[in-house]
Amino acid sequence: MSKVKVLIVEDDFIHANRLEMYLDEMGYDLAGIAQEAEQALDMIATAQPDLLLVDIHLAGSLDGVQMMERLNKKKALPAIFITSYRDKETFERAKLTDPYAYIIKPYDKETLQAAIELAIYKFSKSQHDQEPFQGWQEDHFLKGVLxxxxxxxxxxxxxxDILCVEAKDKVCQINVExxxxxxxxxxxxxxxxxTNNAFLRVHRSFIINKEKISxxxxxxxxxxxxxxKVPIGRLYKEAFINCIAPFLD
Known part of the structure; x- marks a missing residue:
């Protein structure tokens, strides 16, 4: 398990530090803080963040919208635009880059959390039919992570990293180290x-990662x-033995 990594692109020291504080309180990892778009593009390549918080009006030769226009040609990443400007022209320019959320300063922690959930939700749905966002109702798979x-x-x-999954009551418990x-x-x-070959159902209540069997x-x-310690269900035993037979020879 790892925390969601967020890169802040903000040239105002006070706002950048407030975002850092909010992210820490919400349990996310800070991938870094960039003050200019060019610096952010370099940091994205090295830090590999999961999400971007981008101020539209940045110091330097590129603003936040131009940065996202350049980034979208190379790498798809969910981005949340943050701005203190409410004018229609700014919004229309930002909209063309297909941001996953858009929040206006000043904002509180709850607004930021909702925007993060919306951004991850929309990004996970980006290659499928879009559904109206009505809050985080279901967890999502995306690029080898859940x-x-x-x-x-x-x-x-x-x-x-998953060892096994157990259905228990009305939830599933995912066991990692x-x-x-x-x-x-x-x-x-x-x-x-x-669906990959590493996982196998071995019981009505258990799925295991075969690569983690000790x-x-x-x-x-x-x-x-x-x-x-996972039980092997009677109805699943034969399939399990056939699956591991090559490793027992």
């Missing part, structure tokens, strides 16, 4: 999304994955 909302913040889980994260996504949908005890019908 974005989960937990305790009013978004958490980024690398799919390759030394942590359990809950998602409201049902096990069946998770099984459909975890021990198998067929006499007890148990699989050990790190600290996770």
């Amino acid at each position: 974005f989960v909302k937990s305790k009013r913040r978004l958490i980024k889980i690398k799919i390759s 030394e942590e359990i994260i809950e998602t409201r996504m049902p096990l069946q949908k998770l099984e459909e999304k975890l 021990q198998i005890d067929l006499s007890k019908n148990e699989i050990l994955l790190g600290a996770c």
Whole structure:
């Protein structure tokens, strides 16, 4: 598991520090603070942020809109425009770059959190049919990661880090090293999304990452994955044995 990384592009020291404080309080990682567009483009290439917070009016030869126009030709990233200007011309210019959210200064932490959720939601849907955003109702897969909302913040889980998933009550518990994260996504949908060969259903309530198996005890019908002990369901045992047979020879 890793935190969502956010790059701030803001040339006003006070506003940049307020954004940094809000991001820290909300549990996100700061990928860096850039004061100019050219500096931000260099930082994006090295820091690999998940999200950009971009002030429209920046010092330097490019403003925030021009920066996003240049970036969109090379790399798709969700961006939230931040501005103190309310004029229609500024909004129309920004709109042409297809930002994922747009907030006006001054703003509070709750407004920023809602904008972040909207941006990640819209970006995850960008290659599919758009749906009206009515709040974070379902967690989302995107480019090898799963974005989960937990305790009013978004958490980024690398799919390759997942040990196993357990359906429990009305939620699914995603087990990664030394942590359990809950998602409201049902096990069946998770099984459909975890389509690569690393994942296998071994029980009506469990999906495992085969690459994380540390021990198998067929006499007890148990699989050990790190600290996770997972039962092998009777209806799934034959398929599981056939799947691991090449590794047992």
